[in-house]
Amino acid sequence: MAHVGDLLAEMLQQLEVEFVFGMPGGQTAALHDGIARRTPAIRHILVRDERSAGYAADAYARLTGKPGVCDVTVGPGATKLPDGLVEALNASIPMVAIVGELPLAWTSLRAKGVASQGFDQAAFFQPITKATFMVPSVAALPDLVRSAFRIATAPRPGPVVLIIPHDVMDAEWDEAAIKPTIDSRSIRAPSLRYAPPASDIIHAARLIESAKRPAIIAGGGVHGSDAAELLTRITDRIQPLVVTSLSGKGTVPETRNYAAGVLNPLGSAAAIDLIKEADLVIWCGSKASQNTAMNWTLPLPGQVTITIDSDPLEHGRTFRPTVPLCGDVRLTLEMLDAQLSAEPQAEWLARIAKVKAQHDAATSEDASSTSVPIHPARVMRALAERLGPKDVVISDASWSAGWIGVHVPAVKPGRHFLYARGQGGLGYSIPAAIGAGALLGKNGGHVVTVAGDGGHSFAIGELATQAQNRMKIVNVVLNNGTLGWLQMWEEFYFSNLRQSVDLSFDGGPNYAAAAEALGLKGIRVKTPDQIEKAMDEAFAHDGPVVLEVIIDPRATPIHSFRRRLRHSGKALPRPGTVYELREWKKSPDGVSG
Template identity: 70%
Template sequence: MGDLLAKMLLDYGVEYVFGMPGGQTTALHDGISRLSPAIQHILVRDERSAPYAADAYARLTGKPGVCDVTVGPGATKLPDGLVEAFNASIPMIAIVGELPLDWVTLRHKGVASQGFDQQAFFQTITKATFTVPSVEALPDVVRSAFRIATSPRPGPVVIIVPHDVMDAPYPENLATPIEARCIHAPSVRYRPPQDDVARAAALISRARRPAIIAGGGVHGSDASDVLTALTDRLKPLVVTSLSGKGAVPESRPYSAGVLNPLGSAGAIELIKEADLLIWCGSKASQNTAMNWTLPLAGQATITIDADPTEHGRTFEPTVALCGDIRLTIEDLHAALREAGVEAQPEWLDFIATRKAALENKLRIDSTTDTLPLKPQRVMHEVRERLKAADVVISDASWSAGWIAQYIPAQQSGRQFLYARGQGGLGYSIPAAIGAGAVLRATGGYAVTVAGDGGHSFSVGELATLAQNRMRVVNVVLNNGTLGWLQMWQEIFFSELRQSVDLSFGNKPDFAAAADAMGLLGIKVNEASELAAAFDAAFAFDGPSVIEVIVDPRATPIHSFRRRLADTSGKVAARPGTVYELRQWRAAADLRQSEETLV
């Protein structure tokens, strides 16, 4: 059956499977080896990394990323990546080994080695989870998995294959047809009702300060080109979520960057001036909606999303356009063109003026050579070397903010990968494995940016990058601490500093560790060393690590900067009861989103 499963994966256009073999899945690996190099397996060092690699592959290709693990301890490593894909609507197929079918009573509490109820375990964090009951059922399960993973709204599907089914021979005449439309996501596209499109176009025509908030759904629908064509006509304010970065080039005069507490000061300020918010492929999450303070009173709203459950989840839209993002934008653009709707020159001038003032400050921040080195200065070196074929991968926490603010998207399309479905540390290096596999065909580099905390989560996967000679530049912003948590403790818990410090003396030495694993390892302490370090990394035909010692007091969160500069704003003591603590934290979160930004 392993041969059959490998063949079906190949028929669905699968080029790479990311994972780790086990006894229960060896037949699959045997099948893959017979079909190589048309389909290849990439070994990860930790099963937790496999779905992250598959996730990045899926984001860059639009095809389901595929990963595989064995039963038990392999399976229990998957949830981080599955939840990321589930929340971020990324198509994925996870193949999981299982004990033999007739060992049902022996799974409880590991009576049979490694056994537990895997079906129930995965059920709540996937679009669907199937256990293959027989050899004859496998083709239908695989077809269903690809159909569900790629249909609106895309997401992960788990296929659990019992050991006896995986190892069994299969009939030569067993039919294995595939659904070609399910090779890419979304496999089904549909348009919103034309009456709704007409209502939305009329609302836009009446707006004097329209704004578009573009989310990851724009990339998921491969709609960045049609969105850019529409915005070039309408010239609204355009901001994006982190996942939506690149939906419209940020070089456009009307594009103000990422809307997020970690994002652009211009985006956060200008969005408050809009009279119409068009949420395009964005689920109005906590961060993009600025702790759900958006939309403001008096702002009309249009929502564009293929998932009917998203319309009205956090606010009631004035007009809801339920349909495929790409097709909906095409229809809306046609309606606006027919109605003769044009740009609002006053609004565009206002955006451009405010944006120019803020960009001047960003330029100053990113070119200063003062010590300790600022992460902004490091991002400048990345920005200067990026080419159209390169991809930037953010780890969680502050890395996301440094990239969002200081590396603009120069072209439309998905050139930036963010782990925002769950926001877990340790995403960037495993994701670089998936991205590196894709970029082999283009010659581009994957550039990861992580703090020393995030980098530490997946440092073992550097060996995977080295073994596969992937062109990946890993940038480690080493501030010696879990920066976000350290500042949260300092600001909100009376200068608490508990379990946030990572460095001891000059250790760990991430550049030396990289060198020991076969990568090019470079350590940077001075601004004068940056250019040579990045030139060497981008010239190296393989993976590298650039470890930069940076300022531990630097933060991309605007409100944190204000609080650190204003000691009178610190909280003297936290409340006593659980209820008081919750209320206090909620108020603090709201203040963070509403404060005047630096």
């Protein structure tokens, strides 16, 4: 007799779910039985820590547009999942998490673990998801599965938790009475697309045409709407300044003459300088977050602004846009393109070229460095030279994001760079690579992770998962022996304090050797002349690799930190209100010359 685990697995298969990432428990064993009966159409990938399941599902969703699916058991399995859920919620990534639960009749026994592992899971998940559902019966399950996928993929996408009690999961499924019907519109995000009013489109088009120094800030919403190729066609025609958030990297190739790279305190210096000179700024699929808006100093007074976003609550959150275009990014761009007759502005393009050239010299100097310890930019240059069209680069949090953002250019439109910017938590890259590696194992290409030794340490056990599944992943570890951002923060603002930031000790850790012990290939690099050979060896290996590079602990991609290094030994005033929201401001209604 079939059981509810079969019903759930059948619905997942019909929803074109290829992989479920997670760890089984007694309460979810029926689901695993259902998946096993449908393999290889749908496969389960075992992680070593439930925290990793959410990150793996997140990466898979970013690359496919389909909800990433993960599963955990009741109690300790559930409490390890929030990091991935918050990342997905803040980054607008579609995800469905299946969570085991104690039997329905044990409701009064959940409190304080009277029944083993029990607690109020629904209340726990509600603040960090788009929706959380407790499945009350077998009959209710199909509708709640449909609701979970509909909500996860609807604008604005995000994570949904489906809590299934043990007795419901194990119950018999009468296939004649309960049909596993799905809604095909929920297979990918966005599940629906809507457009802003035509009058707003025309208003925005006229503003763009009258601008002398137009700019676009492209965010992850462009990728989420599958609009990168369309945006690139439009920008190739009108050639505005284009900068991106970290999550928006690849929305427009950074090899274009009008593209200036990542706008972020640890991003492109040219992007930071040029965006201040724009007279019109289009925030396209970007939520004007703290880093992309440069601590909310952007937009500047006098800059005309157009916002393109499917979430009505984003228009006017930190500034009042001149024209808010509330609608799906791709559909809005299609409508805008049909109305635009703007032409490239020669003086603006010349200015972009001049500023980029001024900053390129410093960037090239870092990338050509022969210093020992190694400058991270030298490693990134070697990596960029070896990336193929199907490869995906995954950044961990902190400085890795800056090294990739500046020194590994996006050469084609599309999502080939993944960043943990929803929450910015260390330890994203290795488990995210599992989600990407499962996909690329079918489609070809390498997954490359870049992490500091701090971020790499968070999820080092998942290297065994990469090895077990023979994934072609190159894990680059930039080992500076410290939590670099925190070390410099303490140094600059607390009189050379160095408290709980050092990771190295006599003889260790040796991350390459640890990788070998876990079944991977380990390579360690200490001098610049070893980089290219090591990188070739890593890419040629048929399986996962850890490429550990001993880097300069004084190298940082943060521009303000570079300037402050000149004052080493002298405590500086702490930033204080630097992270406070700036005064909400109104954009002008027209473009000044």
